[in-house]
Every structure is written in C-alpha cells, then in structure tokens.
Amino acid sequence: MIKAEDSRERHQGRRGLLRLAALAIFLALLSSCQGERRTISVSGFGTVTFVPDTVSFTITVKNVSPTLEEATALTKEATQRVVELCKKYGIGDEDIVTSYANSGKEYANQYGEGEPKFLGYASTQSTAVSYQDLPKFEEFSRELLALEITSLHDLSFSHSKYSDYASEADMLALDDAKRAAEKIAARMKIGLGEVLSVASTGNSPGMEYGRGYETQLMAKDMGGGIALSPGILTATKRVDVVFGIR
Missing domain, CATH: 3.30.70.2970 (Protein of unknown function (DUF541), domain 2)
Structure with a gap:
C-alpha cells in the first residue's frame, strides 16, 4: 500500500514538472512573438551634379x-x-x-x-x-x-566641397526612401512607424x-x-x- 502511494506521488510530481516546463515554453514563445516587429525596408537614391x-x-x-x-x-x-x-x-x-x-x-x-x-x-x-x-x-x-x-x-x-554635395545627395536619397515607404504603406493600408535603421553608401569623389x-x-x-x-x-x-x- 505504501509502495502504491509512493508511485502515485512520483507520477503526480512528474506531471507537475511537465506542466511547469510546458508553461515555460509557452511564455517564451509568447514573449518571442511579442518581441517581433513588423517592418518595411526600402531603398532611396539621390544624385547631385557639379563642375569640379x-x-x-x-x-x-x-x-x-x-x-x-x-x-x-x-x-x-x-x-x-x-x-x-x-x-x-x-x-x-x-x-x-x-x-x-x-x-x-x-x-x-x-x-x-x-x-x-x-x-x-x-x-x-x-x-x-x-x-x-x-x-x-x-x-x-x-x-x-x-x-x-x-x-x-x-x-x-x-571638388573642394565634395562632402557638401555628398551630404545633399544623402538627403535626396532619404527623401526618396521616405516617399517609397509612404507609397507602400498607402497601398497596403498600414501606418508607418518610427525609423529603425538607416545605412548609406555612395560613389567615390x-x-x-x-x-x-x-x-x-x-x-x-x-x-x-x-x-x-x-x-x-x-x-x-x-x-x-x-x-x-x-
């Protein structure tokens, strides 16, 4: 009789541990889903011409x-x-x-x-x-x-002021990227959130x-x-x- 009760208690203990493990996995998955962010990635281009x-x-x-x-x-x-x-x-x-x-x-x-x-x-x-x-x-x-x-x-x-022209081209590229994102958002009927990242590349001077x-x-x-x-x-x-x- 004592052995049967011990076996039943061990079985219930294992079931309790399994419930706790399942709950921990569920909470981790829920946290992961909540941490994911929906985003829009776009590219923009800007060009400035000048006489050297x-x-x-x-x-x-x-x-x-x-x-x-x-x-x-x-x-x-x-x-x-x-x-x-x-x-x-x-x-x-x-x-x-x-x-x-x-x-x-x-x-x-x-x-x-x-x-x-x-x-x-x-x-x-x-x-x-x-x-x-x-x-x-x-x-x-x-x-x-x-x-x-x-x-x-x-x-x-x-040009001695090439950095000024490059900065202006950067601003034009940002404007172009923003317009592209706004068009996508309007077409998909969603709202744009904050800017999460910006990376710039360009040509040599x-x-x-x-x-x-x-x-x-x-x-x-x-x-x-x-x-x-x-x-x-x-x-x-x-x-x-x-x-x-x-």
Whole structure:
C-alpha cells in the first residue's frame, strides 16, 4: 500500500514538472512573438551634379646612374624643382605630398629570356599634387613637362566641397526612401512607424582622366601642356531604411 502511494506521488510530481516546463515554453514563445516587429525596408537614391574645381595628379621622377649617390642626387634635385614650380602656382604645402626616394639596382631583360644586364642604380621619387585653378592647368602642366620628370599620371577630378554635395545627395536619397515607404504603406493600408535603421553608401569623389603616360608623352611631342575637359561629375548616394509598422 505504501509502495502504491509512493508511485502515485512520483507520477503526480512528474506531471507537475511537465506542466511547469510546458508553461515555460509557452511564455517564451509568447514573449518571442511579442518581441517581433513588423517592418518595411526600402531603398532611396539621390544624385547631385557639379563642375569640379580640383585636379589631382602624380609626378614621378626616375634616374639611372653608375652610382647610387648620383642617381639619388639627380632624382631629389628634379623633385625639388617640381615642388618649387608647384609653389610658384600657389599650391600650399598641404596639397603637395612627396614620397621618400626609392633606390635599387636597374637591369635590362630582368624578367625575359637570357642573362639580365646591369644598367646601373635607379632612384625613383613621386609627388602627389592637388591643384584648384583648372583654367591655368594647361600652362602649369606645360612647365611641369619641361622639367626632368619621368611621368605625369593618375589625373583625377573632384571638388573642394565634395562632402557638401555628398551630404545633399544623402538627403535626396532619404527623401526618396521616405516617399517609397509612404507609397507602400498607402497601398497596403498600414501606418508607418518610427525609423529603425538607416545605412548609406555612395560613389567615390573623383573621376580618373586619361592614361598618364600617354597623356604626358603626347603633350611633350606637341610641345604644350595638357588641356583638360573634366565635364560634369556626380555625387550619388543610396540609403537603405527600415521603418516600423503601426
């Protein structure tokens, strides 16, 4: 009799534990359902066009000489003349960035068939420049190309106030996303809630121009500078917005 009662009590205890476990699972599921939010995800796009006022480019100087000292000295002297000419045209130190001179042995046929031939010691140095007087660039580049430089390359255009245009494009993209969300909400007969997240992406501020070596050689052959025609640039932004639903 005692054994039967003990068995019945253990059975009832297990049933009680099962009820508690089931209740806990139900409450967890209920909480999860209540925590889910209905949302609308939309994308918007904004574009602002502008005329560039800045050209950026790189001047590279390279010399090969019998001695490393001579090659380095020639390269540094030519680079210094480039910097002096930049300052003559009103370019500030913050818009002239000169690398360290890179030196090493120079060979002919280094990667081809046959034995490489030692030519001497090479020294290379580059100067990155940003210039904001585009109408004078042809005259400026004519004087640059008259110096002992190896190449003028990596030309690109931008604007000194590009961040302002990019911000304006962001605002246009947000307006576009909001209109899209409102149209969806009106069509589905639902109300828009608060904004839950916003992510913005966009294009780069510059536009490449031509191929540096070809541009430089063509200008040297013609005995003139480089005539620029940058055209119109754009700042394009995309925003992804998530709205809650009321």
